[in-house]
Amino acid sequence: MTQMPETAGRTRAEPPAARDVDLAAQRIAGHIHRTPVLTSSFVDALAGATVFFKCENFQKTGSFKARGASNAVLALADDDARRGVVTHSSGNHGQAIAYAAARRGIEATIVMPENANAAKKAAVRGYGGAIVECAPSASARQATLEAIVAQTGAVAIHPYNDPLVIAGQGTCAAELLAQLDAIDAVIAPVGGGGLISGTGLFISERKPSVVVYGAEPQAADHARRSLRAGRPAEPADAPVTVADGLKAPLGDLTWACVSDHVRDVFAVGEPEIIAAMRLVWERMKIVIEPSCAVPVAAILANRAVFAGQRVGVILTGGNVDLDRLPWAG
């Protein structure tokens, strides 16, 4: 049902609709936090706008990925679930799948490159996930994943190009709209596009007056280039950015959602990302990872676009290595 990226083209999956987001919200209630919305008068003055920060850094597992992973895992038929789930991820999706599987009481296997950060491996194990190491290449991780599926029958859950994952990520925007009186725009970071897809499809159906924007690092701007070209662009070869959660290109499902529901995608440079991250830490006293500093940087770099508006920003996660902060010399 859900498959990994290299096989996604063979599925007949359709993008989800707002109704699927409602169903996801019901399914994952009790397994995820309703995260708070914070504001900062200092940031508002800098931006010339009123900014509402949706704090998914406070989410279970430290990122919004718990939403999509929980929806995909909890939606499995019992017969499928019994065989366990598998994914490959060296980041937040791996932790989220391990967490969701533990909540359902089934096995999760996370394929990780052998050189993955020890802290990230420990986090996956902390949620009860089993780790299978592989060589650090795309072909090795795909081969390892397929071998596990063949051997155990485990269900592979893609990090973003999956209707259930997208619908789960959309629950964040649904919450945000319910938490705020009125809002003009929402902006979220774009990597593989699961979050922006769920956000865009829900808002365009339920609150079409709200404009949805994406934000990317200049070094990993697949969505921006695709939107400009009107078709999926060539993915960058091994992009280098501090926003390590945003390196993946869009998939076919997420491209469909982005092209239908996202007004524009802004791109920002590395120094701007680091400065925005530090601004949020210093002024808002919250720990955010570089990926979610990207939309903050985009707001500050595009004051004319957002002037006087009420803007929601999704802070996607707070999983950072405190021994390697990007402003350290």
Place this chain on the structure above:
Amino acid sequence: MTQMPETAGRTRAEPPAARDVDLAAQRIAGHIHRTPVLTSSFVDALAGATVFFKCENFQKTGSFKARGASNAVLALADDDARRGVVTHSSGNHGQAIAYAAARRGIEATIVMPENANAAKKAAVRGYGGAIVECAPSASARQATLEAIVAQTGAVAIHPYNDPLVIAGQGTCAAELLAQLDAIDAVIAPVGGGGLISGTGLFISERKPSVVVYGAEPQAADHARRSLRAGRPAEPADAPVTVADGLKAPLGDLTWACVSDHVRDVFAVGEPEIIAAMRLVWERMKIVIEPSCAVPVAAILANRAVFAGQRVGVILTGGNVDLDRLPWAG
């Protein structure tokens, strides 16, 4: 009316009562945030207790000091206020006084040692405070302060040994009790003792079933030694601790409150403070300063005391230098 530490003995000030905390809450409403209470299932599992974190790191100026400073500044008679306010502080109290004075539209002068951190000076100026530099010694700062008072008639506002400041700090505990259904204990860090005094006097009068504890660095344990001795102990000479907000000894007013209302004061070592600070950053995704990691460390080091209890912890502030984190090599 309010005077600095070296002159406090000449005043006839009495410790405030819960009613003074109520008045403070009315006075400062609209000038401070009602800060949220956060929880962490991970910390609860570690502690063997249910811990409620009162997030004064999200407070205006980044610390609870905005409460006491606002109460003291807003309570001034117009004739006194007109001459401005003055204090000496290289930390959170200086920022808080500058902020409160700006809200009232009066001048604030902050006496700071000439070697004070540039970021802290910038923060005071950012809130509109004027800085007067002095040599980095207790006698120099006192002489400078007294010269300003003599010259301008400005009102000196002590950081903790002042009934209005203590009553203002007590509003944090009042909020916390209102935010929680039931609670067994509250623990707060102790430096000069303004916060623990306001906390203790309010809770012992309004909710005497709740036990109030303090927590100090072992290197700056004036309150603990005083409580053990039954009278104010000799202050340590220039204590060295990462919890730089907790170096001051109790004053006469705060000693009176601590001896009357605080069950016990725990002392914790430097490695435990740093580990607790990092735990909160990593698991709760919030930026806290070392001073408020002290009570967190105390809970984790005294599991038997808090086992199974519902415990409130006041996270006092989040003003840290991100270029000098205590776990950096």
